[in-house]
Every structure is written in structure tokens, then in C-alpha cells.
Amino acid sequence: MGHREDLLEGAKRCLLEKGYARTTARDIVAASGANLASIGYHYGSKDALMRQAIISSTEEWAAGVTRAPAAGDGTEKGDAAPLERFAAVWDAVLQRIVTEREFIAAQVEVLGLLPRDAALREAVGEVLPEGGEGLVAAFEGVPDTEVDPEAARIVGSFYQALLTGLMVQSLLTPDTMPSGQDLATALRRVTAGEVLRRK
Incomplete structure (x- = not known):
């Protein structure tokens, strides 16, 4: 790898170890083995490098989500197959959320x-539509190229809202995290009007 790639990898390590805001240029230099001047040469500034680090880390994490396994082959009749797939993909995502706490903490920090x-808002906003498209593809079991733009906008936003909420919940109350089946049950109850009131 060259200095540019070394810096990015170093910044990504610092993101996990120190967080977004607490990482200094010297931290990145120590983690990458590059020199201080190379940050300005390759990225313009430490902040620009850190923005690239959060985007790159997120893309890598999202790529793992798109490879998540799903229940069944999607050929079953009725509502069982979509809900089973929904539950299975969320189980895979939730497993990553609870085991990759440093990454989740960095994501939540950036949101704040x-x-x-x-x-930073502009950089994250630029890749947000692509993230929604990737989530729809993962949950539908299709390539990104087959996702309808309107589905990516509407359904992708729904998945992103759930994902963001679950990330925050995992840091606040990790012992009460739902399972994929819990989320599928909630979705079924809400859409069927079966949300039960306390007696």
C-alpha cells in the first residue's frame, strides 16, 4: 500500500480505538506509519481524512450486511417467506451490532x-441513498442493480431507521435487544393491527 491507503487504514483503526472527534493527526500518523505532511498532501486535512474513514468503514460494514444469510429460498407461498427472510437478515445484522461495539459507537458518535x-453531514448524506439501496437488496435477496429507486427511497429509509435505532439501543440497553423474530413479529402485528393493549 502507498501512503494514501496507509493513512486511510490508520484513520479507520483510530476511529475504532479513539472515536471520530478524539482522533488527532498524530494518532493517525502513529497508526499508519506515514508522516504528518502526507495527510495534507493526500487528503487536504485530518478532518477530510476522517470523513473518508467513516464512509469507508461504513461501506465495508454494509458489505457484510448484504452477504447476510436468509431463511428459505423465497419460493414459499404467503407471508411466511418474506417475514422469515426479514427475521434471518436482522438476526445476522444484530449479531454484528452486538459484537462490533467499537464500530457501532463510532457510528452513533458521528450521528451526534x-x-x-x-x-460531515454532506459526506454522509451523499452515500445515504446507496446505503438504503444496499439494505433493500440484502433484505430482498437481489443485486443492488435490481432495486427500484422508489423502493430504495421508501423501504431503504425504513430499514435505515430501524438499523440506526438498533445501533443506539445496543449501546444504551444491550440486554433488551430484540431478535430478528421479535422484529418480524412486531412488523406483522403492526401491519395486521394486532398491537395489543395492556388489560
Whole structure:
């Protein structure tokens, strides 16, 4: 790898170990083996490098989600196959959420910085539609290229909202995390009007 790639890998390590805001240029230099001047040469600034690190880390994590296994082959009749797939993919995603806490913490930290950091908000906003498309593809078991743009916008936003909420919940109350089956049951109850009230 060259200095550019070394810096990015070093920044990604720092993101996990120190977090987004606490990482300094010197931290990245120590983690990458590159020199301080190379950050400006290759990325313009430490902040620009860290933005690239969060985007790259997120893309790598999302690629693992798209390879998540699913129950059945999708050929069953009725509502069972979609809900089984929904539950199975969420189980795989939830497993990663609870075992990759440093990554999740970095993601949640960045969410909190977005309102006050226009450049970070713009960088994350640029890849958000692609993330929604990838989630729809994962849950439907199809390539990204087959996802309808409107489905990516609407259904992708739904999956992203669930994913973001689950990430936050995993840090706040990890012992009460739902399973994929819990989420499928909730979806079925909500859409069927079966949300039960306390007696």
C-alpha cells in the first residue's frame, strides 16, 4: 500500500480505538506509519481524512450486511417467506451490532456530530441513498442493480431507521435487544393491527 491507503487504514483503526472527534493527526500518523505532511498532501486535512474513514468503514460494514444469510429460498407461498427472510437478515445484522461495539459507537458518535458539522453531514448524506439501496437488496435477496429507486427511497429509509435505532439501543440497553423474530413479529402485528393493549 502507498501512503494514501496507509493513512486511510490508520484513520479507520483510530476511529475504532479513539472515536471520530478524539482522533488527532498524530494518532493517525502513529497508526499508519506515514508522516504528518502526507495527510495534507493526500487528503487536504485530518478532518477530510476522517470523513473518508467513516464512509469507508461504513461501506465495508454494509458489505457484510448484504452477504447476510436468509431463511428459505423465497419460493414459499404467503407471508411466511418474506417475514422469515426479514427475521434471518436482522438476526445476522444484530449479531454484528452486538459484537462490533467499537464500530457501532463510532457510528452513533458521528450521528451526534452531524447537526454541527456541515462537511460531515454532506459526506454522509451523499452515500445515504446507496446505503438504503444496499439494505433493500440484502433484505430482498437481489443485486443492488435490481432495486427500484422508489423502493430504495421508501423501504431503504425504513430499514435505515430501524438499523440506526438498533445501533443506539445496543449501546444504551444491550440486554433488551430484540431478535430478528421479535422484529418480524412486531412488523406483522403492526401491519395486521394486532398491537395489543395492556388489560
